[in-house]
Amino acid sequence: xxIAPYIKEIGRGKDGARSLTQEQAYDLMSQVLDxxxxxxxxxxxxxxxxxxxxxxxxxAGFLEAVQERCVPLRPAAPMVVLPSYNGARKLPNLTALLxxxxxxxxxxxxxxxxxxxxxxxxxxxxxxDLGLPIAHDGSDIPHAWAxxxxxxxxxxxxxxxxxxxxSARWVIGLRNPGHTVAKLIDPTRGGAALRVCNYTHPEYGxxxxxxxQHTRATAMLLRGTEGxxxxxxxxxxxxxxxxxxxxxxxxxxxxxxxxxxxxxxLPRTTDAATTAMYIQSVVSGEKPxxxxxxxxxxxxxxxxxxxxxxxxxxxxx
Numbered sequence: 001x002x003i004a005p006y007i008k009e010i011g012r013g014k015d016g017a018r019s020l021t022q023e024q025a026y027d028l029m030s031q032v033l034d035x036x037x038x039x040x041x042x043x044x045x046x047x048x049x050x051x052x053x054x055x056x057x058x059x060a061g062f063l064e065a066v067q068e069r070c071v072p073l074r075p076a077a078p079m080v081v082l083p084s085y086n087g088a089r090k091l092p093n094l095t096a097l098l099x100x101x102x103x104x105x106x107x108x109x110x111x112x113x114x115x116x117x118x119x120x121x122x123x124x125x126x127x128x129d130l131g132l133p134i135a136h137d138g139s140d141i142p143h144a145w146a147x148x149x150x151x152x153x154x155x156x157x158x159x160x161x162x163x164x165x166x167s168a169r170w171v172i173g174l175r176n177p178g179h180t181v182a183k184l185i186d187p188t189r190g191g192a193a194l195r196v197c198n199y200t201h202p203e204y205g206x207x208x209x210x211x212x213q214h215t216r217a218t219a220m221l222l223r224g225t226e227g228x229x230x231x232x233x234x235x236x237x238x239x240x241x242x243x244x245x246x247x248x249x250x251x252x253x254x255x256x257x258x259x260x261x262x263x264x265x266l267p268r269t270t271d272a273a274t275t276a277m278y279i280q281s282v283v284s285g286e287k288p289x290x291x292x293x294x295x296x297x298x299x300x301x302x303x304x305x306x307x308x309x310x311x312x313x314x315x316x317x
Contacts, residue, residue: 003028003037003045011048019052025061029177033069033161042168046176054177056207056214062181063215070159071138073187075108075145078218078304081195083183084113084152086227087120088270094293096126097279098196098230099150101289101297107304109150110141110187112158114166121272123228127152129276155182183229184211194304198224209240209247216245218307220300233264233290241303251303253295264290 006028009018020028031037032045054062073079080102084095099109115124127134133144135153144151156163165178186193197212197219199205205223212219221240225232231239236256241248265287267278281287 003031003041007041007044007048010052011044014051017048017052019055020058020061022057022061022064025058026065027061029062029065029181030068032165033065035161035164042165043172046168046172046174049177050174054180054207056211058177059180059184059211060215062177063184066159066162066178066181067185067187067189069161070185070187070189071153071157072189073110073138073141073193075142075188075192077106077108078192078194078307079108079110079145079188080300080304081186081193082109082111082123082229083185083195083197084111084123084228085179085182086224087113087117087122088228088275089120089226090270091225091233092267092270092275092278093121093123093126093228093230094225094233094275094279094290095123095228095230096130096132096150096276097282097289098293098296100130100132100279100283101293102300103148103150104283105301106148107301108145111150111152112155112185113152113182114163115154115156121270121275124152124154125272126276126279129272130279158187159185186217193218194300194307195219196229196300197221198227198229200224200227209242212242213245213247218243218303220296220303222296231290231292231296233266233292236292236295239296239299241299243303243307248303248306251299251306253299256292264288266290 082095087093099111103109111123113123133149133151135141135151141151162178169175199208219242223237231237238255239253241251267274282289
């Protein structure tokens with residue numbers, strides 16, 4: 001079978017391209033993930049979607065196909081998912097710190113992403129230097145949660161076909177829909193995960209908000225720090241919380257405005273070892289945590305509390 005008919009629809013250029021239905025998008029992505037298409041078709045798909053952009057229905061279909069091929073998780077309590085796919089460039093990657101601050105309260109936290117990324121410092125490297133667990137498969141994850149530790153799993157272990165699709169970037173030089181979908185994965189498949197979703201461009205934030213509402217997701221949406229799902233340690237970004245697809249302003253936080261009067265104490269370099277030492281000093285209480293991260297943690301805790309109360313009410317109704 002070929003995805004050529006789909007490419008013909010989406011590959012007509014920015015103004016002439018037609019969007020796919022959710023069912024068509026699911027079929028297209030399923031064929032790509034299962035290796036039923038040629039490398040040439042994968043490249044054409046990636047470039048066509050890069051030009052056209054994904055609609056809500058297309059994202060929903062792509063995500064459905066990806067999640068079916070992920071390691072399934074069934075946490076005993078609502079978990080927090082932190083997709084970590086960009087790493088550090090100019091600022092330290094503090095995704096592991098966010099994960100630790102949440103896990104200290106017994107929240108099951110899963111961080112997923114690549115093990116390595118040329119020119120960037122990944123969360124996997126920081127987890128390693130912190131001595132935090134890195135899961136080889138789904139069976140490793142509950143053991144880490146039982147110790148109130150966050151756990152990292154590579155995309156290759158979480159969803160091998162998606163990892164293969166993401167690797168096309170190093171051949172064609174462009175990101176593809178797999179990179180967007182990777183940041184939206186719910187390994188519980190709609191069961192019990194609060195996803196922290198981030199964006200870099202404001203217009204894409206609007207598209208993701210529409211997607212979260214359409215799919216009735218429970219999630220936090222923010223403009224991430226260099227593409228990571230963690231609040232900028234220097235200035236709090238807007239944090240939008242959705243519970244079952246409904247925007248919850250009372251659980252969200254407004255962006256910090258005005259001139260910064262002081263900057264938090266941050267590591268001078270972004271390498272994994274230095275970042276890990278800084279994170280350890282914050283967790284031990286030696287150094288204060290950035291206020292923006294603590295506000296993000298507070299919003300997530302409140303969202304989890306409201307979500308859990310609603311679930312219990314529905315079970316006893």
